[in-house]
Amino acid sequence: MMQPSGQASATTVPVGSDADLAWVRQQVRQCAAALGFGLVQQTKLVTAASELARNTLVHGGGGHAEITPLDNGHARGLRMSFVDSGPGIRDLELAMTDGYTSGGGLGLGLSGARRLVQEFSVETEPGRGTTVTAVAWVTQVPASRSGLG
Amino acid sequence: MNEPVPVHPAPVPVLALGDILLVSLQGELHDGLAEQLQQDLSHRIATTGVSGVVIDISGVDIVDSFLGRVLAEIASTARLLAARTVLAGMRPAVAITLVELGLVLPGLTTALDVDRAMEVLSQRGR
Numbered sequence: 001m002m003q004p005s006g007q008a009s010a011t012t013v014p015v016g017s018d019a020d021l022a023w024v025r026q027q028v029r030q031c032a033a034a035l036g037f038g039l040v041q042q043t044k045l046v047t048a049a050s051e052l053a054r055n056t057l058v059h060g061g062g063g064h065a066e067i068t069p070l071d072n073g074h075a076r077g078l079r080m081s082f083v084d085s086g087p088g089i090r091d092l093e094l095a096m097t098d099g100y101t102s103g104g105g106l107g108l109g110l111s112g113a114r115r116l117v118q119e120f121s122v123e124t125e126p127g128r129g130t131t132v133t134a135v136a137w138v139t140q141v142p143a144s145r146s147g148l149g
Numbered sequence: 150m151n152e153p154v155p156v157h158p159a160p161v162p163v164l165a166l167g168d169i170l171l172v173s174l175q176g177e178l179h180d181g182l183a184e185q186l187q188q189d190l191s192h193r194i195a196t197t198g199v200s201g202v203v204i205d206i207s208g209v210d211i212v213d214s215f216l217g218r219v220l221a222e223i224a225s226t227a228r229l230l231a232a233r234t235v236l237a238g239m240r241p242a243v244a245i246t247l248v249e250l251g252l253v254l255p256g257l258t259t260a261l262d263v264d265r266a267m268e269v270l271s272q273r274g275r
């Protein structure tokens with residue numbers, strides 16, 4: 001493709017307020033669109049980013065998001081990491097369960113975000129913080145059949 | 150000149166159309182704004198006695214669990230205040246994403262667009 005190979009530069013966005021969440025969503029949307037993600041995949045990525053960034057803000061006490069375009073030679077992708085140095089997650093399995101919340105949420109953020117992306121990992125240590133990383137690759141959809149001459 | 154930076158984004162406008170309140174959500178909705186809308190709407194319903202609320206989300210490009218919960222709570226509150234809520238115009242990509250997220254919003258009436266939402270309300274409201 002036209003873009004140079006290798007890893008393009010990452011974008012770092014602070015996550016410290018409501019307004020920052022909006023900014024994270026906007027950056028993910030722009031980056032995903034530029035990489036060639038389709039509308040549904042873009043929507044899934046932005047939604048996952050919104051959930052994870054909100055967790056960074058609400059549960060992690062703030063932190064930052066890192067958005068990195070990927071190119072593995074076969075496909076383009078997007079990696080998003082959400083980093084905080086908050087309390088960490090004591091029982092990760094429990095936290096990943098649909099419907100589990102330690103607050104007044106729906107408990108769908110972590111488990112739901114995992115379903116919206118292709119790769120998902122959580123690094124967490126009690127008292128030290130949490131980093132959640134999600135990766136999605138552009139799905140190759142056969143070219144549209146309409147309008148072919 | 151020194152333009153003051155707005156601390157709060159503009160509130161969401163609520164239109165009164167006869168017996169119905171119409172709210173059109175557009176683009177980025179900050180969490181604080183969604184919560185403010187919830188309070189504003191409840192007040193408007195209680196003071197005006199409207200029988201229905203239509204929330205047009207055709208201009209919204211994502212609904213996450215936070216906004217989903219606010220929408221569901223608006224509908225529940227409206228029901229307690231004797232008004233029905235119809236969520237209109239959800240984009241297909243948003244619907245697909247919500248199902249995968251696991252947020253199916255039970256109890257929320259939906260319509261494909263505002264016109265159809267108005268129809269639903271006028272039929273049921275009789």
Ligand SMILES: Nc1ncnc2c1ncn2[C@@H]1O[C@H](COP(=O)(O)OP(=O)(O)OP(=O)(O)O)[C@@H](O)[C@H]1O
Pocket residue numbers: 051055056059060084086087088089095096100101102103104105106107108109110111130214215
């Ligand atoms: N970054 C984090 N730091 C510390 N704890 C976290 C973090 N992210 C998630 N958790 C814990 O995992 C639980 C589940 O998170 P999840 O996002 O699924 O639900 P929620 O945030 O409580 O509610 P919802 O996202 O549905 O509004 C949280 O209640 C919290 O206890």
Ligand SMILES: [Mg+2]
Pocket residue numbers: 051054055105108109110
């Ligand atoms: Mg959450």
